[in-house]
Amino acid sequence: xxxTINLDGQTIxxxxxxxxxxxxxxxxxxxxxxxHKPGYxxxxxxKLCTVKVNGRNCSACTFPAADGQTVISNNDELxxxxxxxxQMLFVEGNHFCPSCEKSGNCQLQGVAYHLQMYDNHFPHxxxxxxxxxxxxxxxxxxxxCIFCNLCVRASQEKDGKNVFxxxxxxxxxxxxxxxxxxxxxxxxxxVDDCAAHICPxxxxxxxxxxxxxxxxxxxxxxxxxxxxxxxxxxxxxxRPAAALAPSQEVAHDK
Amino acid sequence: xxxxxxxVLAKANYQPVRLxxxxxxxxxEYRHIPAEAIDILAVALKIPRTxxxxxxxxxxxxxxxxxxxxxxxxxDSITDRxxxxxxxxxxxxxxxxxxxxxxxxxxxxxxxxxxxxxxCDQGPAGLVNGLALTRLDRPKIDEIAILIEGQTPxxxxxxxxxxxxxxxxKAGLLLNASFEKGTAIQAAFSNGTSSTLxxxxxxxxxxxxxxxxxxxxxxxxxxEEKADAHYVVCNADEGEPGTFKDRVLLNSYADQVFExxxxxxxxxxxxxxxxxLRGEYLxxxxxxxxxxxxxxxxxxxxxxxxxxxxxFDIEICLGAGxxxxxxxxxxxxxxxxxxxxxxxxxPYPVSSGYLNKxxxxxxxxxFMAAANIAIHGGxxxxxxxxxxxxxxxxxxxxxxxxxxxxxEYPFGTPIRQILDDCGAExxxxxxxxxxxxxxxxxxxxxRKLAFEDLATGGSFIVFNHSRNVLAIAQNFTxxxxxxxxxxxxxCRVGTSLLKNQLDKIVNGHGSAGDVAELEKICQLVKSNSHxxxxxxxxxxxLTTLQRYPDxxxxxxxxxxxxxxxxxxxxLAIARRMAHRDDAAAHLSQVEE
Ligand SMILES: Cc1cc2nc3c(=O)[nH]c(=O)nc-3n(C[C@H](O)[C@H](O)[C@H](O)COP(=O)(O)O)c2cc1C
Ligand code: SF4
Ligand code: SF4
Ligand code: FES
Numbered sequence: 154x155x156x157t158i159n160l161d162g163q164t165i166x167x168x169x170x171x172x173x174x175x176x177x178x179x180x181x182x183x184x185x186x187x188x189h190k191p192g193y194x195x196x197x198x199x200k201l202c203t204v205k206v207n208g209r210n211c212s213a214c215t216f217p218a219a220d221g222q223t224v225i226s227n228n229d230e231l232x233x234x235x236x237x238x239x240q241m242l243f244v245e246g247n248h249f250c251p252s253c254e255k256s257g258n259c260q261l262q263g264v265a266y267h268l269q270m271y272d273n274h275f276p277h278x279x280x281x282x283x284x285x286x287x288x289x290x291x292x293x294x295x296x297x298c299i300f301c302n303l304c305v306r307a308s309q310e311k312d313g314k315n316v317f318x319x320x321x322x323x324x325x326x327x328x329x330x331x332x333x334x335x336x337x338x339x340x341x342x343x344v345d346d347c348a349a350h351i352c353p354x355x356x357x358x359x360x361x362x363x364x365x366x367x368x369x370x371x372x373x374x375x376x377x378x379x380x381x382x383x384x385x386x387x388x389x390x391x392r393p394a395a396a397l398a399p400s401q402e403v404a405h406d407k
Numbered sequence: 408x409x410x411x412x413x414x415v416l417a418k419a420n421y422q423p424v425r426l427x428x429x430x431x432x433x434x435x436e437y438r439h440i441p442a443e444a445i446d447i448l449a450v451a452l453k454i455p456r457t458x459x460x461x462x463x464x465x466x467x468x469x470x471x472x473x474x475x476x477x478x479x480x481x482x483d484s485i486t487d488r489x490x491x492x493x494x495x496x497x498x499x500x501x502x503x504x505x506x507x508x509x510x511x512x513x514x515x516x517x518x519x520x521x522x523x524x525x526x527c528d529q530g531p532a533g534l535v536n537g538l539a540l541t542r543l544d545r546p547k548i549d550e551i552a553i554l555i556e557g558q559t560p561x562x563x564x565x566x567x568x569x570x571x572x573x574x575x576x577k578a579g580l581l582l583n584a585s586f587e588k589g590t591a592i593q594a595a596f597s598n599g600t601s602s603t604l605x606x607x608x609x610x611x612x613x614x615x616x617x618x619x620x621x622x623x624x625x626x627x628x629x630x631e632e633k634a635d636a637h638y639v640v641c642n643a644d645e646g647e648p649g650t651f652k653d654r655v656l657l658n659s660y661a662d663q664v665f666e667x668x669x670x671x672x673x674x675x676x677x678x679x680x681x682x683x684l685r686g687e688y689l690x691x692x693x694x695x696x697x698x699x700x701x702x703x704x705x706x707x708x709x710x711x712x713x714x715x716x717x718x719f720d721i722e723i724c725l726g727a728g729x730x731x732x733x734x735x736x737x738x739x740x741x742x743x744x745x746x747x748x749x750x751x752x753x754p755y756p757v758s759s760g761y762l763n764k765x766x767x768x769x770x771x772x773x774f775m776a777a778a779n780i781a782i783h784g785g786x787x788x789x790x791x792x793x794x795x796x797x798x799x800x801x802x803x804x805x806x807x808x809x810x811x812x813x814x815e816y817p818f819g820t821p822i823r824q825i826l827d828d829c830g831a832e833x834x835x836x837x838x839x840x841x842x843x844x845x846x847x848x849x850x851x852x853x854r855k856l857a858f859e860d861l862a863t864g865g866s867f868i869v870f871n872h873s874r875n876v877l878a879i880a881q882n883f884t885x886x887x888x889x890x891x892x893x894x895x896x897x898c899r900v901g902t903s904l905l906k907n908q909l910d911k912i913v914n915g916h917g918s919a920g921d922v923a924e925l926e927k928i929c930q931l932v933k934s935n936s937h938x939x940x941x942x943x944x945x946x947x948x949l950t951t952l953q954r955y956p957d958x959x960x961x962x963x964x965x966x967x968x969x970x971x972x973x974x975x976x977x978l979a980i981a982r983r984m985a986h987r988d989d990a991a992a993h994l995s996q997v998e999e
Contacts, residue, residue, distance in 0.1 A: 195751065320746075321464040322746075
């Protein structure tokens with residue numbers, strides 16, 4: 154079964170089983186997102202993709218498209234809330250963008266640019282979080298984890314492993330590693346695993362690849378995340394994804 | 408350890424869905440979940456150790472580090488605070504020589520706060536190794552301290568320490584209904600299950616857990632789902648502060664509840680049911696097991712129930728201290744041995760619930776009402792109450808009133824009458840439906856108990872004029888920040904921001920801009936959160952701010968901005984280190 158939804162006044166088609174974000178992406182409409190990635194089980198946790206469906210707030214990444222739906226994604230209220238939610242992610246962890254190797258390639262930062270976020274707005278939590286540099290090839294800086302669960306899903310769904318998990322409740326959430334010591338070096342992660350390359354922030358980094366592309370020449374230094382995401386995630390843009398977004402993340406995605 | 412774990416695992420049939428009960432046993436044995444046990448369990452259950460760690464860290468009653476052999480938790484509900492809980496806690500702390508939040512060096516005792524334990528009508532309350540302690544006072548604390556120092560086993564502690572009363576002060580339609588075991592099931596079969604469902608529909612019964620979804624419709628949707636298994640779940644999580652009516656129903660009306668579940672099973676075609684019992688109600692566990700055993704003996708559960716060809720049984724699953732597990736999909740996750748994180752919807756539990764099979768989740772009172780409707784008919788129920796809220800509502804009433812306890816009223820009853828009956832005087836306001844509900848002021852006492860006006864899962868907390876609105880809002884806001892599951896950004900970060908922002912104001916560091924900002928965060932959390940917890944977490948602030956703006960205002964400084972911390976105070980260490988205390992070593996908070 155197929156049908157159409159009305160997205161911000163535009164009639165767009167969908168096929169049975171598609172979520173709102175999938176229908177939107179296919180039609181070339183970008184809805185901001187961080188925890189969603191095509192090819193992975195939807196998670197619905199970051200809430201950046203919140204849209205109004207027939208007047209009610211829903212996550213576009215999990216909510217099924219249905220015939221005749223009226224969906225609003227692009228209005229001032231939603232833009233404002235998305236900016237605030239992004240600011241929440243920034244103050245919850247410790248994101249020192251100027252000193253972060255992911256700067257310019259970071260989706261959290263890219264979304265923040267897109268949403269015209271100029272400050273952090275909320276008081277910082279100054280959470281005490283650690284760096285796990287134990288693995289020879291991969292580094293985890295817990296300060297930058299936003300609990301999007303993508304590494305967890307990548308490890309399970311693509312790599313057939315179970316390297317990551319998210320534990321704790323409320324503001325005490327933390328990323329945990331499946332190894333007897335809890336350290337990455339004792340897990341069965343490999344540098345070629347999808348999970349090592351999927352992180353939308355600088356929380357999981359590959360060692361000895363830093364600054365190969367100088368800051369200033371990176372993806373979101375030049376392009377809006379909306380453009381990059383639509384190209385990479387199967388939108389109407391005809392250019393090949395890799396040409397637009399030569400990031401490790403896209404290149405390694407199986 | 409291996410042999411102990413083998414026994415526990417065997418008891419759980421090596422089923423990963425039984426992880427909660429396995430961990431409860433491990434926690435009880437070792438006073439924590441040792442790393443070695445995690446490794447063994449992960450292998451035996453074939454689940455990643457991260458899942459076990461995630462569960463341990465999610466639930467308040469599981470710990471990665473050892474707790475005391477006597478682990479004491481004191482309820483931090485607003486009603487406990489109103490009953491002098493804070494002084495009692497520090498008295499307890501000094502009597503036992505252990506700081507709050509710590510384990511005593513000899514490992515004998517640990518002490519901490521916990522969220523509401525469901526004893527608001529008989530607080531200050533607490534738990535010792537999971538068992539409820541009620542009406543705590545200094546003599547009882549002295550007694551407890553002696554028992555602990557003497558290392559007296561809990562079984563030998565005097566019963567009066569654990570006495571839990573029903574406190575039923577006013578019975579109505581349901582609490583007074585005559586009930587004979589088996590009659591609801593008999594009635595359903597002699598009238599036919601489809602006409603029983605029609606009676607239930609006619610009765611107008613709506614779910615008693617808060618949301619008020621029509622019960623017959625839920626059962627019908629579930630029955631219509633094609634699947635190889637269906638499940639019935641009774642939601643006895645009852646974590647909303649001030650709510651304790653399900654505790655009383657399970658203590659004294661359990662047969663009616665179980666019969667309601669059996670009735671539902673007959674209608675939807677379920678063979679298996681679960682009673683999800685909050686960990687705080689451990690004291691009810693053995694009694695409920697005995698009731699189930701009795702029902703099996705009487706062929707009211709098991710195979711071919713009453714010779715009617717119905718196979719159905721009920722298992723009791725205990726929670727471990729997480730309010731969010733009352734949310735139905737979080738509850739199902741918990742039943743499956745996972746952290747209680749609400750699922751994405753759709754699909755709804757009626758089509759994809761426990762093990763992704765069609766599942767009915769209902770409140771304790773809903774099942775009890777359904778059983779009685781099957782016996783007495785839809786009209787018996789429908790002729791009581793209002794048009795959109797038929798029947799009666801069982802309320803838990805506590806706080807500033809002479810007779811806290813259980814009251815049953817027809818829907819449509821004015822709040823004023825309820826307050827008169829429970830002996831509430833000098834009322835300032837009433838929290839209706841728990842912290843997630845509405846705070847009404849004494850100007851609104853003619854409002855009515857009904858889904859059309861003031862809906863409630865069953866909690867009334869009464870406050871008189873001696874109480875501080877800000878302290879109430881603060882207690883509830885802290886509760887939500889503590890209980891947020893942390894899955895989604897607006898609730899995980901937002902409830903903590905709310906807590907910090909309200910604290911800033913209450914502590915006298917707030918300016919007018921801070922109240923405006925507080926309100927904005929409220930709206931943000933409310934409209935963007937994933938589930939009902941986040942969507943209602945700001946209600947205590949919003950409903951009090953609306954009614955008592957002056958109280959918030961009085962708490963403010965006149966200046967337009969005030970930092971949330973003591974600037975000069977935070978320099979104290981630096982001054983000490985520099986051996987300086989001259990004027991230049993001090994900073995004033997804002998430029999004069
Ligand atoms: C945070 C949260 C906590 C809840 N706690 C309970 C509870 O303790 N008991 C309950 O019956 N319903 C609770 N609910 C409502 C349930 O999700 C669900 O609606 C209810 O169990 C359905 O039963 P009913 O139709 O009989 O009301 C809670 C909901 C939320 C969002
Ligand atoms: S480490 Fe990265 S991918 Fe994994 S949950 Fe955190 S932010 Fe997401
Ligand atoms: S609203 Fe709160 S409790 Fe509900 S899913 Fe989000 S974080 Fe969890
Ligand atoms: S992208 Fe939809 S909630 Fe994160």
